[in-house]
Amino acid sequence: MSKVLVVIDVQNDYFPEGKFPLWAADQALEKVERAMAQANERGIPVVLVQHVADTSAGPAPFFNPGTPGVELHPRIRAAAPSAPVVVKAFADAFVKTDLEAVLAELGATELLLTGMMTHNCVTHTAISKSAEKYDVTILPDCCTTVSEIMHKIALAAVATRVRLAPSNEVL
Numbered sequence: 001m002s003k004v005l006v007v008i009d010v011q012n013d014y015f016p017e018g019k020f021p022l023w024a025a026d027q028a029l030e031k032v033e034r035a036m037a038q039a040n041e042r043g044i045p046v047v048l049v050q051h052v053a054d055t056s057a058g059p060a061p062f063f064n065p066g067t068p069g070v071e072l073h074p075r076i077r078a079a080a081p082s083a084p085v086v087v088k089a090f091a092d093a094f095v096k097t098d099l100e101a102v103l104a105e106l107g108a109t110e111l112l113l114t115g116m117m118t119h120n121c122v123t124h125t126a127i128s129k130s131a132e133k134y135d136v137t138i139l140p141d142c143c144t145t146v147s148e149i150m151h152k153i154a155l156a157a158v159a160t161r162v163r164l165a166p167s168n169e170v171l
Helices: 026-042 074-079 099-106 118-126 131-134 148-158
Strands: 003-008 048-051 087-088 110-116 135-144
Touching: 003 026, 003 118, 026 048, 026 074, 026 110, 026 135, 048 074, 048 099, 048 118, 087 099, 118 135, 118 148, 131 135, 135 148
Parallel strands: 003 048, 003 110, 048 087, 110 135
Antiparallel strands: none
C-alpha cells in the first residue's frame, strides 16, 4: 500500500481571526502538524487541499479569492513547503480538481484524511465516488468542525463507509 496524507482546508478563515472560526481549530492544527511530521519521517507524501469560493454569483461568507482567509494556514505551508496543492470549489475534493491525477502520480492506494470541516469537506471527500478505489481512513484526532457534537455525529455517520483511526495508529 502506498499511503498519502491529505490535508483538507486548513485555512485562515477557520481560525479565531478568520471569518468562520471552528471548534478547537488550534488543537486540530497542532495534531495535523504532528501527523505531517510523522508522514515526512516515514516518507509518506502529503497533499494539501485548499477551498477557494466560486464568487461568480457574488462574495461568499468566507474563502473568497484574494483574501487572507482563503490562504492555507502558514504553519501548514511551513510543514510541507513542497507539497502539491489541489484547489477546489466543492466539498468533495475530487470534484472538478486534479486530485486524482496528483494521487496517481504519487502511486496512492491508501488515503489518510485530515482537516476541516469534518461534517462537510472531510466526509464528502472520504465517501466520494472517486475515493472508492482507495482504502480511506479519516484521522478523527486531526479534524475539526463547527462543534464537538457535529464532529462526533459526522464521524459516526461515515464510520460505516470508511475506517476511522487515530493518527498514531496509521502513521
